[in-house]
Amino acid sequence: MAIPLSYNVRNLRVRKTTTAMTALGIALTVSVLLAAFALVEGLRSAFEASGHPLHILVTRKGSDSELSSNFNRSVYNDLKFKQGIARDAKGEPLASLEMVTVINLASQEFPEGSNISVRGVTATGLAIREEMKLTQGRWFTPGRREVTVGSSIARRNPDAQMGRMLRFGRGDWEVVGVFDSPQPARNSEILADLNQAAGDFERTEVLSSALIRATDAVTHQALINDLNYDGKLNVQARPEKDYYQQQTSSGDLVRYLGTFVALIMAVGSCFAAMNTMYAAVARRSKEIGTLRVLGFSRRSILLSFLLESLLLSLLGGALGIALVLPLNGLTTGIGSNVTFAEVAFSLRVSPEIMAKGMVFALAMGAFGGLLPAFSAARKQILAALRQV
Amino acid sequence: MRFLPLIVKNCLRNRRRSVLTITSLSISLCLLGVMMALYYALFFGGPAKAQARRIVTRHKVSIVFQMPIYYREQIRKVAGVEEVAIWQWYGGVYKDSRDQRNFFPRLGIEAEKLFSVYQDYRIPEDQKRAFLRDPAGCVVGRTLANRFGFHVGDKILIKGDIFPFDLDLTVRGIFETSEGSDETLWFNFKYLENALRNSSRLAAGTFTILARSPEDVPRICRDVDELFANSPAPTKTESEYAFGLSFLSFLGNIKVILMSICGAVTFTILLISANTMAMSVRERVREVGVLKTLGFQARTILWLILAESGLIAIIGGAIGLVVAQLLCVVIRQGPAIVDQTKTLSIQPPVFAALIGVSLFIGVASAIVPAWHASRQNIVDALRFTD
Numbered sequence: 185m186a187i188p189l190s191y192n193v194r195n196l197r198v199r200k201t202t203t204a205m206t207a208l209g210i211a212l213t214v215s216v217l218l219a220a221f222a223l224v225e226g227l228r229s230a231f232e233a234s235g236h237p238l239h240i241l242v243t244r245k246g247s248d249s250e251l252s253s254n255f256n257r258s259v260y261n262d263l264k265f266k267q268g269i270a271r272d273a274k275g276e277p278l279a280s281l282e283m284v285t286v287i288n289l290a291s292q293e294f295p296e297g298s299n300i301s302v303r304g305v306t307a308t309g310l311a312i313r314e315e316m317k318l319t320q321g322r323w324f325t326p327g328r329r330e331v332t333v334g335s336s337i338a339r340r341n342p343d344a345q346m347g348r349m350l351r352f353g354r355g356d357w358e359v360v361g362v363f364d365s366p367q368p369a370r371n372s373e374i375l376a377d378l379n380q381a382a383g384d385f386e387r388t389e390v391l392s393s394a395l396i397r398a399t400d401a402v403t404h405q406a407l408i409n410d411l412n413y414d415g416k417l418n419v420q421a422r423p424e425k426d427y428y429q430q431q432t433s434s435g436d437l438v439r440y441l442g443t444f445v446a447l448i449m450a451v452g453s454c455f456a457a458m459n460t461m462y463a464a465v466a467r468r469s470k471e472i473g474t475l476r477v478l479g480f481s482r483r484s485i486l487l488s489f490l491l492e493s494l495l496l497s498l499l500g501g502a503l504g505i506a507l508v509l510p511l512n513g514l515t516t517g518i519g520s521n522v523t524f525a526e527v528a529f530s531l532r533v534s535p536e537i538m539a540k541g542m543v544f545a546l547a548m549g550a551f552g553g554l555l556p557a558f559s560a561a562r563k564q565i566l567a568a569l570r571q572v
Numbered sequence: 573m574r575f576l577p578l579i580v581k582n583c584l585r586n587r588r589r590s591v592l593t594i595t596s597l598s599i600s601l602c603l604l605g606v607m608m609a610l611y612y613a614l615f616f617g618g619p620a621k622a623q624a625r626r627i628v629t630r631h632k633v634s635i636v637f638q639m640p641i642y643y644r645e646q647i648r649k650v651a652g653v654e655e656v657a658i659w660q661w662y663g664g665v666y667k668d669s670r671d672q673r674n675f676f677p678r679l680g681i682e683a684e685k686l687f688s689v690y691q692d693y694r695i696p697e698d699q700k701r702a703f704l705r706d707p708a709g710c711v712v713g714r715t716l717a718n719r720f721g722f723h724v725g726d727k728i729l730i731k732g733d734i735f736p737f738d739l740d741l742t743v744r745g746i747f748e749t750s751e752g753s754d755e756t757l758w759f760n761f762k763y764l765e766n767a768l769r770n771s772s773r774l775a776a777g778t779f780t781i782l783a784r785s786p787e788d789v790p791r792i793c794r795d796v797d798e799l800f801a802n803s804p805a806p807t808k809t810e811s812e813y814a815f816g817l818s819f820l821s822f823l824g825n826i827k828v829i830l831m832s833i834c835g836a837v838t839f840t841i842l843l844i845s846a847n848t849m850a851m852s853v854r855e856r857v858r859e860v861g862v863l864k865t866l867g868f869q870a871r872t873i874l875w876l877i878l879a880e881s882g883l884i885a886i887i888g889g890a891i892g893l894v895v896a897q898l899l900c901v902v903i904r905q906g907p908a909i910v911d912q913t914k915t916l917s918i919q920p921p922v923f924a925a926l927i928g929v930s931l932f933i934g935v936a937s938a939i940v941p942a943w944h945a946s947r948q949n950i951v952d953a954l955r956f957t958d
Contacts, residue, residue: 205847212840252733294821352633455596456844519822
């Protein structure tokens with residue numbers, strides 16, 4: 185017969201201070217792990233939500249990023265009449281020639297500055313990203329040194345405010361508007377007129393990439409194959425979604441570091457839980473003896489102590505989750521390993537992450553509680569009863 | 573001092589508990605040690621010895637923009653400059669870029685200046701001469717050579733992405749360095765000159781300046797930037813150390829991450845230790861009563877318990893330090909994120925801070941139970957049943 189759970193709950197309550205301290209130790213360990221996970225999860229979901237399912241990003245063959253791609257205007261003129269490219273209301277193909285570069289911009293988090301993407305686009309470039317909405321001001325005017333900045337940039341970089349000037353290329357560029365996109369990665373970019381920007385950087389013929397939209401999902405794959413095997417164009421086409429997804433690995437270092445630290449801390453917390461449980465076993469020697477006399481089996485004793493340790497870690501896990509919850513939604517920036525530019529994203533404490541934290545906490549409880557529970561179960565009735 | 577045997581005996585009273593506590597303290601303190609060593613090396617350590625005189629000049633707007641070659645001669649004239657070398661990030665693809673392990677920096681540099689600017693590089697004289705003679709030659713670092721099995725005479729083909737041509741290089745030498753990264757491939761800048769002849773793209777990506785003395789560095793930085801302030805390509809000049817650190821923000825907000833880890837670890841240790849001390853004191857309330865009956869003063873009892881806790885914390889700290897130092901050795905072997913991790917070790921200030929933390933943990937964790945025990949009324953203490 186099993187010993188009722190309420191017995192364990194009461195025991196934990198009697199030793200309030202010890203219980204609280206052990207649980208808090210477990211909680212901190214869990215929260216370190218979860219903070220790292222929340223960061224990576226935020227990054228993942230930001231990139232996951234970015235990109236259009238029908239979009240194809242075309243760069244020079246062999247280039248993994250737009251920044252390292254040299255894409256000639258003539259190639260664009262050849263590819264924009266390919267079969268399968270969607271057309272706008274006026275019958276023009278939805279194929280946008282773009283130029284990408286990075287500039288150094290100071291932010292509150294990194295006062296020394298970090299890399300920010302600047303993208304030169306034409307009217308087609310804005311049309312193909314129809315989900316972007318202006319929240320302030322207006323779009324840049326073609327032929328002028330004006331930029332419209334993404335909402336993350338406007339929030340994070342004090343120099344990129346409405347009416348301020350950014351100095352790059354051959355002179356000052358005025359910030360005339362702020363846009364917001366439901367695709368988070370886009371909000372970390374500065375948009376400018378393609379021809380003006382290309383002229384400033386002396387790249388009128390050699391640009392970076394083309395973004396095109398396929399008419400439907402089937403054509404999407406066919407168009408990618410067509411572009412990749414076109415020897416004359418010598419380009420690399422990939423789904424825009426893949427391009428963003430690939431950047432999730434930018435958070436790898438943080439994830440490894442967080443996991444490594446949490447694992448080491450877990451060993452420490454396990455030992456602390458073990459200490460607590462051993463003390464509990466030692467103190468309740470007589471009780472264990474009494475329970476045995478009453479007819480509870482060794483197995484019930486073992487289970488009961490193990491359960492108590494698990495309860496303790498459950499408490500710790502819940503506390504740990506509560507500790508990281510305030511991080512949810514916190515914005516930070518990380519350098520993308522693909523675009524060589526900073527992307528801003530919000531930390532995300534998702535239900536899966538909370539579940540992972542709970543499992544981690546319970547594992548600590550199980551490891552910490554197993555040996556003490558065994559020693560409790562092994563006790564001889566007479567010796568246990570006699571112990572003071 | 574004469575109570576030392578008593579303190580030691582008290583530590584050994586419950587061996588299993590002491591061992592568990594010391595182990596968990598040492599594990600946590602070792603982690604704290606490594607994190608603090610990293611933090612110190614990155615933000616307080618200053619430049620490695622070999623790089624103390626090196627300065628890097630790049631385009632002010634961003635490192636991806638280039639500067640005219642002729643800047644070299646103008647920088648050369650700045651007082652205190654011993655040598656200026658142009659180097660260029662080539663990028664490119666080796667084998668298959670989808671596999672991250674195939675990534676390593678490929679940099680074009682004026683061959684004759686490589687070893688005068690990077691004076692910590694060691695290379696056999698004949699290999700050095702062969703590299704200087706071959707416009708399509710390259711030298712690779714020892715770690716890189718081991719990783720890919722490069723030998724002198726091997727061909728390396730790198731496909732161009734940023735540049736519209738491929739590199740077809742011959743390994744002319746393998747260099748070693750103890751302080752910086754040796755995972756770089758340096759090729760002869762002449763290769764770029766030949767391939768980009770008459771092209772506007774032949775430009776300088778970055779200049780490395782060697783100052784005559786470390787004291788000249790801040791002034792040279794100012795002078796160089798002033799020189800080009802109103803030109804079409806303004807520059808940003810900083811010590812190589814600062815230049816390396818500027819890439820750190822790329823990995824995320826390292827400062828905040830390291831700080832919060834240190835904080836969480838310290839607090840966890842405090843909890844573990846406090847928990848043990850509370851348990852161990854609670855067990856011996858009656859004994860404290862006996863000691864008091866024998867004439868021990870409250871103050872002595874307070875000290876006895878504090879010393880016991882301090883002893884446990886110090887032992888845990890010492891073991892943690894040794895393990896942390898060993899971990900630093902392991903990190904030094906790993907890939908260099910920045911040059912500083914190549915010489916990572918527990919520096920004296922970090923050592924002192926760790927001892928301080930250990931002592932603090934020892935005292936802070938025992939102060940409440942020790943205070944209560946020493947204040948206990950003799951009769952209550954003797955009557956106490958656990």
